[in-house]
Amino acid sequence: MSWEPVIGLEVHAQLQTYSKIFSGAPTAYGAAPNTQACAVDIALPGVLPVMNRQAALLAVKFGLAVDARVNPRSIFARKNYFYPDLPKGYQISQYEIPIVAGGELFIDTAQGRKRIGITRAHLEEDAGKSLHEDFHGMTGVDLNRAGTPLLEIVSEPDMRAPAEAVAYLRKLHSLVRYLEICDGNMEEGSFRCDANISVRPMGQTQLGIRTELKNINSFRFVERALEFEIARQIEVLEDGGTVAQETRLYDPATDETRPMRSKEEAHDYRYFPDPDLPPLVITAADLEQARESLPELPDTRRQRFVTEYELSETDAAQLTAEKDTADYFEQALAANACNHRLMANWVTGELASWLNRTDTPISESKVSPSMLGELVRCIQDQTVSGKTAKAVFEAMWHGDGTAGEIIEARGLKQILDTEIIEQAVVEVIADFPAQVAQVRAGEEKVLSFLVGQVMKATSGKANPRAVNEILRQKLCS
Amino acid sequence: MPHRYSLSTLRDMLRQGEISSVELTRHFLERIERFTDLNAFITVDAEGALAAADTADQAIAQGSQAPLIGLPIAHKDIFCTRGILTSCGSKILSNFISPYDATVVEHMHRDGAVLLGKTNMDEFAMGSSNETSFFGPVRNPWDRARVPGGSSGGSAAAVAARLVPAATGTDTGGSIRQPAAFCGLTGLKPSYGRVSRYGMIAFASSLDQAGPLAQSAEDAALLLASMAGFDPRDSTSMTQVTPDYEATLEMDLTGLKLGLPREFFDESVDGQVLQGVRDALTIFEQMGAQLIDVELPNSAAGIPCYYVIAPAEASSNLARFDGVRYGHRAADCEDLLALYEKTRAEGFGEEVKRRILIGTYALSAGYYDAYYLKAQKIRRIIAEDFDRAFKQCDIIAGPTAPTSAFGLGEKAEDPVAMYLNDIFTNTVNLAGLPALSLPAGFDHSGLPIGLQFIGRFMDEGRLLGAAHRYQQVTNWHQQLPEGF
Numbered sequence: 002m003s004w005e006p007v008i009g010l011e012v013h014a015q016l017q018t019y020s021k022i023f024s025g026a027p028t029a030y031g032a033a034p035n036t037q038a039c040a041v042d043i044a045l046p047g048v049l050p051v052m053n054r055q056a057a058l059l060a061v062k063f064g065l066a067v068d069a070r071v072n073p074r075s076i077f078a079r080k081n082y083f084y085p086d087l088p089k090g091y092q093i094s095q096y097e098i099p100i101v102a103g104g105e106l107f108i109d110t111a112q113g114r115k116r117i118g119i120t121r122a123h124l125e126e127d128a129g130k131s132l133h134e135d136f137h138g139m140t141g142v143d144l145n146r147a148g149t150p151l152l153e154i155v156s157e158p159d160m161r162a163p164a165e166a167v168a169y170l171r172k173l174h175s176l177v178r179y180l181e182i183c184d185g186n187m188e189e190g191s192f193r194c195d196a197n198i199s200v201r202p203m204g205q206t207q208l209g210i211r212t213e214l215k216n217i218n219s220f221r222f223v224e225r226a227l228e229f230e231i232a233r234q235i236e237v238l239e240d241g242g243t244v245a246q247e248t249r250l251y252d253p254a255t256d257e258t259r260p261m262r263s264k265e266e267a268h269d270y271r272y273f274p275d276p277d278l279p280p281l282v283i284t285a286a287d288l289e290q291a292r293e294s295l296p297e298l299p300d301t302r303r304q305r306f307v308t309e310y311e312l313s314e315t316d317a318a319q320l321t322a323e324k325d326t327a328d329y330f331e332q333a334l335a336a337n338a339c340n341h342r343l344m345a346n347w348v349t350g351e352l353a354s355w356l357n358r359t360d361t362p363i364s365e366s367k368v369s370p371s372m373l374g375e376l377v378r379c380i381q382d383q384t385v386s387g388k389t390a391k392a393v394f395e396a397m398w399h400g401d402g403t404a405g406e407i408i409e410a411r412g413l414k415q416i417l418d419t420e421i422i423e424q425a426v427v428e429v430i431a432d433f434p435a436q437v438a439q440v441r442a443g444e445e446k447v448l449s450f451l452v453g454q455v456m457k458a459t460s461g462k463a464n465p466r467a468v469n470e471i472l473r474q475k476l477c478s
Numbered sequence: 479m480p481h482r483y484s485l486s487t488l489r490d491m492l493r494q495g496e497i498s499s500v501e502l503t504r505h506f507l508e509r510i511e512r513f514t515d516l517n518a519f520i521t522v523d524a525e526g527a528l529a530a531a532d533t534a535d536q537a538i539a540q541g542s543q544a545p546l547i548g549l550p551i552a553h554k555d556i557f558c559t560r561g562i563l564t565s566c567g568s569k570i571l572s573n574f575i576s577p578y579d580a581t582v583v584e585h586m587h588r589d590g591a592v593l594l595g596k597t598n599m600d601e602f603a604m605g606s607s608n609e610t611s612f613f614g615p616v617r618n619p620w621d622r623a624r625v626p627g628g629s630s631g632g633s634a635a636a637v638a639a640r641l642v643p644a645a646t647g648t649d650t651g652g653s654i655r656q657p658a659a660f661c662g663l664t665g666l667k668p669s670y671g672r673v674s675r676y677g678m679i680a681f682a683s684s685l686d687q688a689g690p691l692a693q694s695a696e697d698a699a700l701l702l703a704s705m706a707g708f709d710p711r712d713s714t715s716m717t718q719v720t721p722d723y724e725a726t727l728e729m730d731l732t733g734l735k736l737g738l739p740r741e742f743f744d745e746s747v748d749g750q751v752l753q754g755v756r757d758a759l760t761i762f763e764q765m766g767a768q769l770i771d772v773e774l775p776n777s778a779a780g781i782p783c784y785y786v787i788a789p790a791e792a793s794s795n796l797a798r799f800d801g802v803r804y805g806h807r808a809a810d811c812e813d814l815l816a817l818y819e820k821t822r823a824e825g826f827g828e829e830v831k832r833r834i835l836i837g838t839y840a841l842s843a844g845y846y847d848a849y850y851l852k853a854q855k856i857r858r859i860i861a862e863d864f865d866r867a868f869k870q871c872d873i874i875a876g877p878t879a880p881t882s883a884f885g886l887g888e889k890a891e892d893p894v895a896m897y898l899n900d901i902f903t904n905t906v907n908l909a910g911l912p913a914l915s916l917p918a919g920f921d922h923s924g925l926p927i928g929l930q931f932i933g934r935f936m937d938e939g940r941l942l943g944a945a946h947r948y949q950q951v952t953n954w955h956q957q958l959p960e961g962f
Contacts, residue, residue, distance in 0.1 A: 045804070049713065
């Protein structure tokens with residue numbers, strides 16, 4: 002039998018606000034434990050939450066960007082459970098009426114563009130952190146993170162393969178960064194993902210029993226955890242068993258998932274509207290303000306890159322996947338009016354490979370957009386050949402100066418003067434009579450040997466195309 | 479004897495230099511010391527009070543006109559007060575020193591009041607007799623064998639015995655008005671949102687309001703003016719500017735329509751209480767007010783509705799008392815679950831546990847719709863009843879409680895009988911309206927009878943004015959229990 006996986010993702014994106022969602026304490030990451038938790042965050046008796054409007058506006062931006070409905074009145078609810086890092090004994094979240102409902106996102110799959118529905122996105126507060134390792138026989142509690150604003154984005158179960166889940170996650174990651182509502186830092190936990198996964202016989206419409214996967218906080222883990230879990234569920238079903246509805250934890254060390262808690266012992270969270278917080282009202286003016294603050298979105302930008310810069314779909318997709326990359330590309334073009342496709346090749350090729358190799362974010366590239374722009378212009382006006390340009394790029398990366406400075410200092414300027422090239426060609430013809438004879442006899446591929454010799458004679462500075470043309474002229478006439 | 483004077487009179491005496499704040503403070507501290515048998519206070523801060531009084535005297539000498547300058551007051555132990563114990567009447571907070579002041583505490587401090595101490599109360603304000611306090615029951619100064627009412631029983635007993643000229647209370651279902659009635663005081667529960675709840679330990683967030691327990695409407699007006707006002711730290715506080723309550727005290731009663739709900743004058747009310755209330759209303763009629771019959775047909779649903787919503791909210795509000803960050807923590811717990819279970823089992827009293835259980839049940843999956851959601855619907859219907867009644871009248875009047883003060887221990891073992899004591903008060907909290915209890919005479923046992931006035935939303939001024947006019951022609955409110 003062939004099986005079809007059904008996947009839905011829940012993403013927690015930490016909203017980029019200065020202060021917490023219900024208190025004035027700062028949200029900055031990495032401070033000493035409990036130094037960024039105020040009376041409200043540690044839930045002293047008598048304290049009350051006050052909504053941070055900025056967090057709401059960021060959620061509205063997201064709603065508009067995924068073409069969702071923004072509820073004019075959403076309700077905060079209390080999710081009740083006991084845990085030491087949950088100071089109030091309840092988490093303030095949204096339950097029945099979330100701020101954002103019913104959106105969509107499009108991903109690229111091998112079969113083409115695919116729509117992934119977004120069920121809802123709601124505002125909630127983060128919990129603190131329990132530190133089990135640092136204190137012998139005890140647990141420490143750090144409440145710095147308690148009250149950090151989160152947007153929980155819940156997808157429809159629309160994905161049918163781990164690769165689709167990863168594509169959706171990447172798209173969402175790109176989007177929240179485009180919107181500047183979340184820094185997307187997965188290592189620091191600002192962008193976290195849980196997955197709901199079930200399998201069913203191909204063709205069946207009814208959903209299978211699902212499990213929920215936790216701790217899959219990298220694109221790679223999402224894919225691996227899902228692959229493992231799909232295989233596990235299929236094995237259970239093919240052995241005639243049933244999948245238990247449970248929460249499972251992914252262990253990257255063993256590349257397995259294992260049960261965390263089963264649904265039977267699941268909490269009854271006793272959700273009810275939080276009486277301390279009035280409904281969150283989003284006015285037409287708020288919507289307008291959010292709309293005005295929307296940047297050009299990834300899909301729109303990608304289309305514009307295709308039409309405005311005449312780039313291929315692939316290049317446009319690659320360049321616009323991350324806002325910083327697209328910004329870099331356009332800044333480099335703006336600084337130096339040069340060929341769009343050539344620039345695209347350099348950004349997605351040499352630059353991307355250096356960034357990758359050195360694990361550098363593009364925003365911190367050693368070669369700035371204007372520096373790359375200058376180099377690409379030098380290639381375009383034939384000051385240097387493409388090959389030499391790579392050496393110039395490397396020198397720029399290592400801080401040796403701008404393209405112009407390096408070309409000048411190292412005498413890398415390409416020889417375009419045909420008289421000089423002709424002279425070198427004549428000398429090579431004289432030095433290699435045997436090979437010349439072979440070319441004349443029709444052995445075309447020996448020509449490249451002679452080109453190589455001319456390049457060598459000019460220390461690689463001769464324009465390769467000119468060398469080729471002149472050689473042909475001399476030998477074939 | 480300074481304790482024979484009202485807060486307003488003492489204010490004038492202080493300003494005219496007839497007495498100093500230090501003298502006043504000493505006098506009341508001595509009385510607190512003398513009448514500890516009432517068990518009205520949980521904490522007395524003599525040192526802090528005398529220092530504050532000294533500061534106030536210097537300010538008065540420099541011409542300070544602060545509204546409460548130099549006046550001794552007490553706070554119910556539900557308000558967080560920086561540096562001194564805030565127990566909320568519970569073992570679980572019996573070691574809790576708040577690092578911050580509640581907004582109400584801040585306001586009254588700003589206005590120059592001198593804090594003598596923190597008054598006893600039912601544990602987490604859950605009770606109508608002050609018998610659920612971890613610190614023991616409070617005795618009613620009018621009859622020490624009787625309860626002072628609850629949950630603000632400590633404040634009520636303290637003011638009735640003139641251990642302090644006035645005090646603060648909180649009212650979730652009648653906790654200011656019923657003790658005011660039982661102790662012969664004027665107590666006001668403001669409209670929901672009039673006074674900030676920040677720093678007031680939550681019982682039922684959508685019902686809780688702070689207000690004054692005072693000797694007269696005039697004194698209550700003075701206190702309310704200080705307590706009230708928008709607070710950006712409380713999202714449910716109202717932005718309206720606080721009116722000048724003292725200025726509107728001298729209101730004209732001519733044509734004032736007092737609505738008497740049929741449901742508040744039935745056979746469930748003690749005959750003497752009913753008579754006292756009727757007599758008081760006759761005086762209002764003589765002063766030009768009009769008495770008209772109104773209906774509150776759904777008021778019987780108030781008790782069951784209240785006893786779903788209040789415990790539901792409480793079950794969640796009290797979850798923070800877990801022994802992890804502050805308060806009582808059980809010793810020798812083998813794991814996390816044991817820490818929670820033992821801490822809460824030891825830290826909470828019976829009534830608090832009962833309400834946490836009721837509330838947890840009401841919010842549970844499968845019961846939520848039948849209880850919590852249903853109660854919310856009834857709550858709206860009750861509010862609509864009031865809206866309709868207020869189309870016919872300006873103030874709704876009736877007894878505050880069905881009886882005068884009952885005996886200590888009389889209802890302690892019967893929660894439902896205890897809950898029924900709130901029958902005329904808790905619908906007011908459900909509707910978020912302001913209401914006041916004022917003394918309307920005594921029954922044959924010499925126990926005070928309370929008349930309740932319920933007003934339109936944010937219409938506290940009218941309630942205070944009407945009560946004040948009545949107090950200008952009666953002297954019930956000036957009576958002191960024997961021996962005080």
